[in-house]
Amino acid sequence: MSETSAEQVASTEALVAERKPRRLKFRIFRYNPQDPNSEPRMQEYRLEETPFMTLFIALNRLREEQEADLQFDFACRSAVCGSCGMLVNGRPTLACKTLTSDLPRVIHLHPLPSFQLVGDLSVDTGSWFRGMSERVQAWVHERAPFDPEAQEERMDDELAQAIYESDRCIECGCCVAACGVAATNDEFVAPAGMNRIARFMMDPRDGRGRRDWFDVISSDEGVFGCIGLMACQDVCPKELPLLEVYAYLRRKALGGWFLGGK
């Protein structure tokens, strides 16, 4: 078994090595809002493709070899930190997990829309997520004063899994950038925000009642802003089940409406 896979790897590598490397053409959005002389423009760069090259490798080589002041963000380079979201040939995704071999020879890179531009490909997702967390109060509201002596309450395994699933969001902002509503309405909590709401709504340790949540979700800034375009789920690099989350929130809003009260 391991023998065959080793063979397979060897033959794939041989194939890759045999092919003449492509000369990639990058068209990268350049603009530094801090610099009064800077003008928004698209700039072209050429780079020879290497086997298993990711955009992380490509951009770093460009910065090292051709354009020292090119701005972009990376930290983990393994789809964990969420800092490298950008538009790759029109699709919001993580640059670090994007292989150049999945792209044609010409690669267009734009910053994620719907966020504030820091410069070139770098956008400020941090402030957006911070603001969103404050707006939905994304922390556990204690029901009773914390008792360090008491045994921790038990949680259903399935529920714990569902909360964990929501918590897998790495705050990359790809879903926000892909959402047509977030693009047109700055106040909309957007996909990642709705996911965050659902995460705390599900949590039995959170003291907020039906009434409190109803006020958060039942508006066009909340879940009714969503028109079911489904882009968020289709681009989420962590493949979160976002549509299920919204349907859950909608049903909760409907329930809150019927039941009223607390």
Place this chain on the structure above:
Amino acid sequence: MREATRVIDRMRTDPPPRGSRITAPDGRKQVLYEVLASGSGAVLAVFMWGHMFFVASILLGTRTFDTIAQWMEHVYVAQPTVFIVLALFVLHAVLAGRKVPAQLRERKRAFALASDLKQSTRRWTGGDALTRPHAESWIWIWQVRSALLIGILGSFHILLMGLDIFSDLFGRMEGIEAVSSMARTRAGLVWLYLPLLIAVEFHASVGLLRLAVKWGPGNRLSRRTLWRIEHVIFWSFIGLGLLVLVVLAGWIDPPLAFLTGDGP
């Protein structure tokens, strides 16, 4: 550089909202609007199916068509239906229409996003863009376009039907009858009904799919299955609708008339 200015146009200019908790002072009203927007759409879609089966009676011959039309007017189903459908039509247009961005600048952004996402399937050669392609945002733009078409052609059609049912302006008597329906279809209305048919079937089948996804039941099925169901619904009604139109326009005789022994 058009491309670069377009990128800039799509960036957020104001800092994101901070601190202020989102709370909906009129949450109860908002749910009501949402339920009415979705509900009126769903009811209209189901009505359109029923409507299709009734007009399809023309396939069985003009006499069958007239019998059904007269019966519906006789028991007073047709008359209130005109008003109810007109009311739902207006309600739906107002409530669902609220979701369309009001400003041109906003519409341009949504448009750029949708077209980028759709085209990315062709601008990638592998990976996510091919395994998880995304066209639904683009389809929403066509949902709005089809809505516009329905708004214009549909109002005209409903008005005409109202006049026909309540007056003797058309045909030999008050009410709908095959002879006058066929005459006006042949006289040119067929070219109005054809785009209306396509727009309605598209708008309704996609709308129902979106409803299923938004409220939950659709998420138990894969996206592919959902679209397959949508396609079956869409093409079935397009097929039936085209056949009905061709008969109404008098281009072919009612193909099933032999079943009722009805003449053309």
